């Protein structure tokens with residue numbers, strides 16, 4: 415089954431400006447990990463914001479797990495789309511310990527199941543001993559794991575990660591890439607990762623797409639399709 419189906423999506427920030435996303439179609443199967451590459455300003459973050467419902471496109475449609483979340487008649491709010499997000503700064507709540515950070519997204523789960531779910535998530539990201547620590551008592555890599563645990567805890571249909579490694583140093587990045595693929599595959603999570611780094615894609619993703627207009631590379635300066643499948 416396709417978890418994500420985007421059809422002919424077009425979005426611009428204002429009526430007068432050129433579309434950032436133009437006639438974009440794309441789909442993902444359950445459990446797939448896809449990388450999105452592209453130059454700065456090519457629309458990678460915008461695409462994630464459209465999928466999660468933080469922006470509304472002008473035309474096209476988006477389906478998540480078989481349900482239309484956007485088309486000309488429908489707009490489902492972000493919190494009802496079943497989409498988890500991990501940002502580059504992890505956005506953990508500094509005044510909450512690890513357990514409460516993970517519990518935060520679990521208000522829809524029956525109370526008696528929440529504790530077990532936190533435990534399961536800490537096990538998955540190998541952070542069980544850190545349950546009572548606060549974010550400032552964790553390293554960058556550990557904070558990233560907790561951000562991942564928090565995003566996965568409500569069992570989203572789709573996980574979106576925007577430059578998840580940009581705050582990590584090179585050594586840590588390498589170790590975390592392998593772990594991330596393992597964690598995502600163990601959870602059978604469908605995931606989109608936006609990155610500048612081709613090596614992230616090679617290590618983690620099943621396939622990738624490049625966003626970007628490539629007029630300058632074309633001999634007669636015709637517009638080439640914005641979407642190029644590269645893997």
Ligand SMILES: Nc1ncnc2c1ncn2[C@@H]1O[C@H](COP(=O)(O)OP(=O)(O)OP(=O)(O)O)[C@@H](O)[C@H]1O
Nearest residue numbers: 427428434452453454455456457458459460461610
């Ligand atoms: N709120 C906004 N209003 C108007 N234009 C915007 C707004 N946000 C982004 N843009 C423009 O839309 C385009 C796409 O931005 P976006 O942030 O999606 O790019 P990106 O590929 O994620 O870039 P980067 O790799 O630098 O993060 C850019 O040209 C940007 O200047």
